[in-house]
Amino acid sequence: MREIKLSIFGFGNVGRAVVRVLLEKGALFRERYGVEFKVVSVADTSGVVWLPEGIDPREALIIKENFGKLSSWTNDYEVYNFTPSEAVREIDSDIVVDVTNDKNAHTWHLAALKDGKAVVTSNKPPLAFHYAELMKEAEGRNLPYFFEATVMAGTPIITVLQDGLKGDTVERIEAVLNATTTFILSRMEAGLDFEEALREAQALGIAERDPSGDILGIDAGYKATILHCLAFHPLTFDRVKRRGIEEITPEDVRRAQGRGNTIRLVAEIEDGAVTVEPREVPRTNPLAVESHENTAVIRTDLLGELVITGAGAGLKETASGVVGDIIKASMKLRES
Amino acid sequence: MREIKLSIFGFGNVGRAVVRVLLEKGALFRERYGVEFKVVSVADTSGVVWLPEGIDPREALIIKENFGKLSSWTNDYEVYNFTPSEAVREIDSDIVVDVTNDKNAHTWHLAALKDGKAVVTSNKPPLAFHYAELMKEAEGRNLPYFFEATVMAGTPIITVLQDGLKGDTVERIEAVLNATTTFILSRMEAGLDFEEALREAQALGIAERDPSGDILGIDAGYKATILHCLAFHPLTFDRVKRRGIEEITPEDVRRAQGRGNTIRLVAEIEDGAVTVEPREVPRTNPLAVESHENTAVIRTDLLGELVITGAGAGLKETASGVVGDIIKASMKLRES
Structure with a gap:
């Protein structure tokens, strides 16, 4: 022992x-x-x-x-x-x-x-x-x-990138890495406006009193940077192109819904380029997660597409x- | 070097x-x-x-x-x-x-x-x-x-179970682990009967000349046994309760479709018990994979549900x- x-x-x-x-x-x-x-x-x-x-x-x-x-x-x-x-x-x-x-x-x-x-x-x-x-x-x-x-x-995305794909070359990762923004966007789909949805998230303890880290995509940007370091090579957060969900309107959400889509804060990670921004994704796409789930869609040369979905928050x-x-x-x- | x-x-x-x-x-x-x-x-x-x-x-x-x-x-x-x-x-x-x-x-x-x-x-x-x-x-x-x-x-399910969940206790795994049966069942959903779908799979090189290993759930049973060994403790293939897809009729497939479901050869792995059998799963369930995709839904005490989906066949x-x-x-x- x-x-x-x-x-x-x-x-x-x-x-x-x-x-x-x-x-x-x-x-x-x-x-x-x-x-x-x-x-x-x-x-x-x-x-x-x-x-x-x-x-x-x-x-x-x-x-x-x-x-x-x-x-x-x-x-x-x-x-x-x-x-x-x-x-x-x-x-x-x-x-x-x-x-x-x-x-x-x-x-x-x-x-x-x-x-x-x-x-x-x-x-x-x-x-x-x-x-x-x-x-x-x-x-x-x-x-x-x-x-x-x-x-x-605890969803083992780091283990997978460090140890599970040694023979593969990662080409691209698309991921939803922040659960607070998913909650707010889901509530907007149910009819709330951004401010109402944010207040509800704060009341439930899902968003922090200062919610800027989540809303502006900083948290997702940190995480996307870490995935880039693992999948490609070291890069720092200041290189991330970032747009948050603070300007998403009820109208944007409704228009996406009308097209069978949903808006999620999506991180796209390619060799030397990290982008975090709200994107419309089809309801049937793995990126259309709900609740506190996160997901990563990893594309590699040998394996093709690998999807890992699991808890992205919670104690x-x-x-x-x-x-x-x-x-x-x-x-x-x-x-x- | x-x-x-x-x-x-x-x-x-x-x-x-x-x-x-x-x-x-x-x-x-x-x-x-x-x-x-x-x-x-x-x-x-x-x-x-x-x-x-x-x-x-x-x-x-x-x-x-x-x-x-x-x-x-x-x-x-x-x-x-x-x-x-x-x-x-x-x-x-x-x-x-x-x-x-x-x-x-x-x-x-x-x-x-x-x-x-x-x-x-x-x-x-x-x-x-x-x-x-x-x-x-x-x-x-x-x-x-x-x-x-x-x-x-190459979908890193073994890496995840060996290295990605060290603090967790696995409670159950449900998985679709055989792509040939998924192909046959999909073709039956398109209107073919079992024999026709099997012949098509053989013509395409998806099923082998002697297709029994796939059809009878032996291949899926081997794989489910290995997952049991990793998630719980060593167990041998003869302990697997197994039913193949050879008796699935076009009528079974249509009835499932009518309920918004699809039939897949599902492996269920719990502590000391491995079952492989055709099951009806909702179209929206992660187990409703298509083509050569496999999927595993892993339930643990800490993480809740973790889903890994990726290629289950291919060179x-x-x-x-x-x-x-x-x-x-x-x-x-x-x-x-």
């Missing part, structure tokens, strides 16, 4: 879902993979709770859910005021797990790798802006740097990707 | 498609993966052509296509009358590639592994009957034993799986 020390950064909905899966399925993972996970630290913006012998993740969940912040947890543990980079340096761990939205996380991802630690992340900007640098550091040190949950939650669904990567990273660390 | 010696068993349509891809994309693979493939032997039922320094695969293709058998190739090379087991033992290679239909190939797969050679196979019966034994041998020796092309051609499409595995095996051999 190999013990793997996890240092978890971010304790919002996704971070807590990850910890819950590790708790609920811990015995199964021990049996199936021969690894035992020990959470040595959890961090939110209020502070870092750290105990080299391992903290009690059950208690961490209770504190966070009852008091809203980890810094309230002063009974049993010390709360540290580390920056993420300091935490990465100070805390002895095997895998740094980033489930934050920190746009500058690449700095502490690099610090972790340089310090011999594996990284598992659901955080997109580090990859959308610094893919080449991060991969070079990880490969040079033969360390896992895994990011399945950055695109299509358990995102935890699936993060936990899967934690397991893979553990197995790779054990080998080396 | 690492040179990888390939010993290829089977030189029918798939074997030749594999060699063609290795020839056409050899320079790309060298650049992308730093491996150089050298074919040291090719074998068909007429004999084994072997040269330790490497044979010329271009010439092998010409001989086979012009004379129908490799044993005609006596100008430049010696033709050996090895059994596959003898060939595995005699021929120095890194990867044994099985693209035959040999039902007893598990014996020489095991011989290859015991001899320290990796195995890549598109041949289903060894896995459908001897999965546990083969995996144990391969894992014990830390040798690649890869079989992506056995199910859904380039199957070569995609075999060549992808050859590359993966080479990379793993290089690491160790």
